[in-house]
Amino acid sequence: MKAGPKSEETRERILKAALTLFHERGFEAATMRDVAEEADVATGAAYYYFPSKEAIILDFYRRSSMEMQPKIEAALKRANGLEQRLRELIRVKFLHFAPNRGVLRALLRNGADPKHPLSPFSSQTNEIRDIDMAWFRRILIDCGVRIPRDLGPHLPGVLWFFQMGVIFFWVIDESPNQARSNRLLDLAAKSVTSLIRVSSLPLMRPVRKAALELVEIVTGANL
Amino acid sequence: MKAGPKSEETRERILKAALTLFHERGFEAATMRDVAEEADVATGAAYYYFPSKEAIILDFYRRSSMEMQPKIEAALKRANGLEQRLRELIRVKFLHFAPNRGVLRALLRNGADPKHPLSPFSSQTNEIRDIDMAWFRRILIDCGVRIPRDLGPHLPGVLWFFQMGVIFFWVIDESPNQARSNRLLDLAAKSVTSLIRVSSLPLMRPVRKAALELVEIVTGANL
DNA sequence: GCATCGACTTGAACACGTTCAATTGTTGAA
């Protein structure tokens, strides 16, 4: 038969308990025993629903991604031009994750290792990444900035990567209210837009070609 | 009194055992109990000499840094011009760490988090970082490329960061013989050199200023 | 009603990194 509703409710309770505790005490300070107790289940129950402690954050990440979709949609309605769209798209994520910066930090901690399940580059986060990149493809359409033909296919991925860098900085940014991150976002959005605009000048062709080759080596597109 | 020679010998044995096992089985597969056994000491002994399992890799990193100094010196003797110097400096590190790529991977795994002791950005790795950056300061002197005044103070840090990116890619590069990393290094060294060369053109002043502000925000130089 | 099957739940047990009280050298002064 289908999965009982009882099950789903328990799963929900565990997830909620976990996120609460992660938020309150931090990811490593909150033990699985604490989580189980908070959810009124045995220690092992959590592992019936989640393969690991980290998998719980992955669920949080997935859920956050879903919740952000309408917010992004709305934010982009208010934004015209590439620079504004870029900035607003990323600002939505700042705002959405703001109450759980610590949890996101735990998620991104192992971000460097593509083998790690929690990495934004891992195969486990494929789906989220695809959805995310689609937004970057979308904001490039009719954005008022001419995109060179050869750059086109790679640009969404590059912008996504650029976004990860900004978000990563935000997550570890200790300045009050993440003021530095906000300044970074403003300036970076402007710079990136200028770069793209400049890149289609005939003069810049060799530079663009070199950059493209770099991107291809890193993404392994030409292997 | 000074630390007995007996002590130093034990420490050495533990370090050697650890690195051997890390190399053979990988960092997390090799347990501290294994290491202790291999070194013919009790489990706790390792903790008398090293504050943690990860601290052992830090020692390896420190030692590697020392061992590389003469190699770098020699490599730079053979290299003329910024591009070649950059490439050779980083290639020395590729070659030196090649037999222990896995161990270095464990070291860089948490590289993203500056709070983590193993991060190349942590305060624990300050000393190594300073020594390392000094090389970048040095290869910029009389390198044949004009360095804009305002860029000067920041450039060694930026190049060091760029180097970390390349090394990071190398560490997780699965292509045979890390061929992709080598291509990346060649192209990146060339591109960076071109960028610096171009950056002193009067036309590029606004771009350079924006880039500088970005660097200042990220390094927190203007807080 | 009863048996059976499978989803769900349990808590003890495991392996790991780490800590620490206790024990055993070692050394230098009396």
Next chain:
DNA sequence: TTCAACAATTGAACGTGTTCAAGTCGATGC
């Protein structure tokens, strides 16, 4: 030589994430 202080060493024990054999429970077929 003796002894006190310190360095070095031990291995049991702790807390953690995780596993798993065993149990509970509700629905289904007879």
